[in-house]
Amino acid sequence: MADSHIARSALLRIIMAKMKLIGILDSKEYEIVVENSDQPHLFYVSLEGRSYTLDAHAMPSEIVTVLIDNRSYDVDLDRLNISNALDGRMAVRVRGRVIDLEMLDERRKKMKDAQATHFFESGFVRILSPMPGKIVRVLVSESEEVTEGQGLVVVEAMKMENELKSPKNGAVKEVFTKAGDSVDSGALLMTIE
Secondary structure (H helix, E strand, O other), X not given: XXXXXXXXXXXXXXXXXXXXXXXXXXXXXXXXXXXXXXXXXXXXXXXXXXEEEEEEEEOOOOOEEEEEOXXXXXXXXXXXXXXXXXXXXXEEEEOOEEEEEEEEEHHHHHXXXXXXXXXXXXOXXXXXXXXXXXXXXXXXXXXXXXXXXXXXXXXXXXXXXXXXXXXXXXXXXXXXXXXXXXXXXXOEEEEEO
């Protein structure tokens, strides 16, 4: 199962360095801070004001064995949509129970939020920069017809290129940026009618 192997590898990569994650369970967001220690496979996790010590190992059977505060759990992870990098949804099987949750790092959360539709009353959609960065490419021009999911503009932030996509079918009304521009978080890049 390549999908489950990718999910397990992603989990181990996530917990290999200090990072802040956003977990979404039953439409509620939780901030999770993960720090590695000087011991292999040992991590410190903060969730909802509580701290946990984790000892995590990927097993040959493709299950991650996790010891959390001296309690053992076998965890099997399956990403639900590996074709979309902004989709952090996964099914987590632990102790015979399946939990559907979404796990995103801060950058992916900002990018996903930027994909959310920002409609004006007139039906226009505003495409905003999700974070400060540099415009690498503008993929469409004014008056061009676009389809939902079509790439519109590529923003480079933190040395990563992020393609913003159209949230609906329509026509590009105005383009407010060009390749090479530096933009702030929330900057209006274009509108779609």
